[in-house]
Amino acid sequence: LKVLSDSATEIRVELGTRSYAVLVGDDLLGSLMSFMPEKGWRKAAVLTDSNVGPLYAAGVVETLRAHDLETVLLEVPPGEGSKTFEQAFEVIGGLMESGFTRSDVMFALGGGVVGDLAGFAASVFKRGIDLVAIPTTLMAQVDSSIGGKTAVNLPAAKNQVGTFHQPVAVLCDILTLATLSLREFRSGLAEVAKYSLITSRDWGGELRADPRAVAEATPETLARVAAECVREKAALVSADERDTGVRHYLNYGHTLGHALEAAGGYDGTYSHGEGVSVGMVYAALVSEATGLGRKGLAESHSAMLVQMGLPVAPLAPAPGFEDIEPRMARDKKSDGGFVMVLLQEEGRPAVVRDLDPSLLRSCYDALLAGDFRK
């Protein structure tokens, strides 16, 4: 990797020969190629969605072409509905048509949906081509672009088909967040809140104490917080690439979160982060109910998330527990008995197995009733 601009922070994801850099900073898109490893690519595909494409694709395509890469632009419709097998096959068809080989590259320019889809297509096309991530949502910058998980959904549950395929570089250009809607920005804040809840590091405590500082962030604050989140994720991924141990912690709030998304048919009723936000309050209730978590955990979760403008209870009409339970059970992290990430207290996560279904039900009832509020 070459020169860094003054305003860029580089965080390494250490994975032996598959290690890579995540760059967080201002205006990285303009000097995109200076951050690329020497790979001898001849062709590049830029996969984006029809919201992000008109905003940022022309500049990226132009830069790649200026560096003698034969570049094609592929665009999918925005939203979770694009994370399907069918869409992945269309993308792969586009690569075939343009004569891509194994020594070419795919750029994922967009949010987590584009990232997961591009990653999946790149990992299976010719058994795997290089992937560069250019995440443009807060969600994707702090979470989904790092760590190599790719996925498409099945109607029954989220992320049921996927691969591990690490990118060769990740560029988080904070300036792209300027065009994000408030709702999508807040969706990313839910993952920021998640990191602050599972980490015992100082920044997590600071953020819990003053959530508004991030909710109303300047680009400088945002770059600093995003870099902290990337550090957390990079450390967990380096320690447990295949998600058999500590990487599970990143799933905090996701068991119910994913179930709410799936119950809504991925129709956008819940953004991913909104589901996670509600799911974290639920996980805190379960933590308390099992006796593992400190009293008042759900209440303080709720206070923080509300300050970030996030939902803390399922939207009406809320799905019944009968609908939610099998979806939670199918969540990819459950192996056999019911598994969830819980908290003893802020900064002390634990993976808990064989949770009692009747306890899960009563906590869901408590969530619907808003029992955690003061």
Ligand SMILES: NC(=O)c1ccc[n+]([C@@H]2O[C@H](COP(=O)([O-])OP(=O)(O)OC[C@H]3O[C@@H](n4cnc5c(N)ncnc54)[C@H](O)[C@@H]3O)[C@@H](O)[C@H]2O)c1
């Ligand atoms: N692979 C992982 O480890 C991982 C981790 C977390 C989340 N995810 C996945 O990520 C997905 C959610 O990602 P997301 O929240 O980024 O959703 P998204 O990709 O759907 O993006 C949200 C919306 O913002 C628009 N958008 C993106 N960038 C923009 C910009 N700069 N300006 C204006 N509009 C912009 C998109 O077009 C879309 O409408 C989910 O599918 C989730 O499962 C994956």
Ligand SMILES: [Zn+2]
């Ligand atoms: Zn998530």
